[in-house]
Amino acid sequence: MAKKKFVVGCFKEEAVLFPAVKKVRTAGYKIHDVYTPYPVHGLDHALGLRETSLHTAGFIYGITGTTTALSCISWILTSDWPLNFGGKPHFALPAWIPIIFEFTVLLAAVGMVLTFCYLCQLAPFLKKHHFHLRATDDYMVMAIECTAKTNVADLKAFLENAGAFEVNEQEAETQWWLGTYDKDQQLIRDTTIEIA
């Protein structure tokens, strides 16, 4: 598969990372992604990412749950097999509210989590390229995509000037997020730093 080249810079503090993101973007480089050990608030805006619509999806799943539960129960108890419970009405809406509510929550939650996993390509046994193993520990790792025009040496110097304390070059397959850890990839997975 086609491979892409990345220049990777590591940061330790938010206060250094944010100005660096701004500098890199104004200089016209394409930030592939920034990997952080915890959710850094505002970083998505700094990177120019749009808001996620995951909550809208959740709302749609929830509404689906409400209508499914309501229509199923009312069909079952009024037309498919109407039972007489002490002469009470067949269409007993107040008594159905608990189940309708629970089903709404169930569908919204399950649907959102599955959508989240799908969008982020998360699944067991999935192996991805990790630019730096300490991105899940204490480093904030910025990966910049190199094009044919990019002068790698310049970019590295630029990143160091912007405050990155460790800069290196890596290659990753274009569809690395769905890739497997075969032997080729073992090479690029190995970063320069030993994990303490």
Place this chain on the structure above:
Amino acid sequence: MHLKYESQLREPLVYGEKDFHQVTEDICRPIEAKPSKLWYVGFFIAVALLMFGFYSIYSEVTYGVGQWNLNKTVGWGWDITNFVWWVGIGHAGTLISAILLLFRQGWRTGVNRAAEAMTIFAVMCAGQFPIWHMGRVWMAFFVMPYPNTRGPLWANFNSPLLWDVFAISTYFTVSLLFWYSGLIPDFATIRDRAKTKLRKKLYGIAAFGWTGSTKHWQRHESLSLVLAGLSTPLVLSVHTIVSFDFATSVIPGWHTTIFPPYFVAGAVFSGFAMVQTLMLILRKVYGLEDYITLGHIEAMNKVIVLTGSIVGVAYLTELFMGWYSQNKYEGYTFWYSRANLFSPYGWSYWGMMACNVLSPQIFWFKKMRRNLFVTFFMSIIVNIGMWFERFVIIVTSLYRDYLPSSWSIYYSPTIFEIGFYLGTFGLFFTCFFLFSKYFPVIAIAEIKHVLQTTGESYKEKVGGIEAMQGEEFAHDYAH
């Protein structure tokens, strides 16, 4: 300098000189080290209890529900008492992770992971009781509404017992999803620092290939917030629906409209007590005193004294209504079967009052709230009291029906009922021991998120800001 700032007046949530790496080290240490002898001892006791539970269930399934001492009027005894008790305990985790997230309570980050785990295990234990109580448990799938060849005869959607099926299973599923989605980044942390192949592989599977990408974090935050928003009414609905099992009936002692809020408050009360019991042991054994601080313990004790008092008001309201309604049967249940110490089950009512209403009042004193021994002792007392509460509600309302000919003999459990209850303790602690060994017991990423605003050493660094003049502060820090 961090980009956010929190006043020094607030107690730090993380003590000691910590950076992000140190947080990872501290929380991953128990996972990467060999378990202690004490862990093995505890684990095998738990497994032994679980085996005893299996034996009790085996006997009950083989010979029928007659193995239990349930009788003509006491049709629900220890089984449903234990069910409600465990479900109640299973409320604290989601309350901590969801409601306190919405209320922006920073201290939840230290305890939410273990509390959520506790919730999930408690709900697993709770679920056992109604299932095995069915007797012919191989027919359990009849509660599922699916097109069938029996008519199709559907489940009764108007029945609170079916609402319960939906409520508990939804609650379990949503809690599990919430818990696991929070665990994914932490599993990735363990995976990326793993030194053995097996650990790398297993945690790699569990981490779902998490990388920490900014976009993924953005979605993760959105997911957590919406799941918290969904779980908040859910956690309130679950014990409300459990209370409907009683409140929608016409049994004196059950037929009261105060049940939903009273049950929810009681559930939070017992849940927090169980969290305290487990946290006090966990922080000591794993040396996590810097993360689960006295401030955390105190905050939970405040919730305990609040909910304990709400429950107390509910007990008194019930007594008042038993008299005010001038209904003979209500009066008999509340004033004879319960409040009269010398009636057959009077001891359970006064045990409940002493444990749930009187003793937690000690937490009005700050010294007591911050005393570990008092807290540990009280956490046990509260859970005994909450067990009594469910026993009181169920048994004292049932053992004397309207006609004296329907008064049953004194109900006391058989060894199989007790064994079943002990078995669920085995299940709970087996799961909890495994969790505490193989899972990050504190949410690593969430602690890192609040570390630079609430950590002790960071607070000291920014201390000077508080002495600044208003305009200077506005110019430099407030935007």
